[in-house]
Amino acid sequence: MLSIGNSRIPVSLNIDNTVLTQVTKNHGLGVTVTNNLFSSTHVSRAQSRALAIHRSFLSRDISLLIRAYKVYVRPLLEHNSVVWSPASIGDIEEIERVQGNFTKRLKGLHNCSYIERLKRLNLDSLEPRRLHADLIWCYKIIFKLVDIDINDLFVLSNVSSTRGHQYKLYKEHNTGVRASFFCECVINAWNKLPDDTNFNTLATVKHSVINTDFTGFMKRF
Numbered sequence: 001m002l003s004i005g006n007s008r009i010p011v012s013l014n015i016d017n018t019v020l021t022q023v024t025k026n027h028g029l030g031v032t033v034t035n036n037l038f039s040s041t042h043v044s045r046a047q048s049r050a051l052a053i054h055r056s057f058l059s060r061d062i063s064l065l066i067r068a069y070k071v072y073v074r075p076l077l078e079h080n081s082v083v084w085s086p087a088s089i090g091d092i093e094e095i096e097r098v099q100g101n102f103t104k105r106l107k108g109l110h111n112c113s114y115i116e117r118l119k120r121l122n123l124d125s126l127e128p129r130r131l132h133a134d135l136i137w138c139y140k141i142i143f144k145l146v147d148i149d150i151n152d153l154f155v156l157s158n159v160s161s162t163r164g165h166q167y168k169l170y171k172e173h174n175t176g177v178r179a180s181f182f183c184e185c186v187i188n189a190w191n192k193l194p195d196d197t198n199f200n201t202l203a204t205v206k207h208s209v210i211n212t213d214f215t216g217f218m219k220r221f
Helices: 041-055 062-072 075-077 091-106 114-121 126-142 176-180 182-189 202-210
Strands: 025-028 033-034
Touching: 025 182, 041 062, 041 075, 041 091, 062 075, 075 091, 075 126, 091 114, 126 182, 126 202, 176 182
Parallel strands: none
Antiparallel strands: 025 033
């Protein structure tokens, strides 16, 4: 039994007379969810893989090493990020540090800043990539491309406005751990998609998401 947030269930729960053990974290579908919703502990696995690539590859060819990173490391950092994407700067930094440490060890890039390394390697920061994933899932839910009832997560805004697109979501002012949930964090960015966003297909929405500047929603930069 995992209790999310500061509140704790004072009584024992049982199924078929078996008492459920109270835990502070639980692992499932490749993600470890903690009671405070801090970043998943699988980030440490990604760091281990990143170090293993540098140790195992004899070649120092940057393109080869980056390709290995994209195949073996980055997917661990982004798997099911819609579920566990962190809200605190400390957790965001911890995840970003995996990519930062890996790129810093590449030949000729040790003395470059992280931003400069990303530009030279044509890589994106991991934080906006997670936001992009959130927005794509938001689109899939609103337009019923996945078997999730929109009413369980979102409320379409009924406020008529001449500005913005027609699929804006109602934003409540939740605080505490609730404010870190996907269905809360994604709303402001979703509502800021350009007025001319083409919602007809997933491909056109992806294009709009990638080409929209979400710098104002980044906590790290």
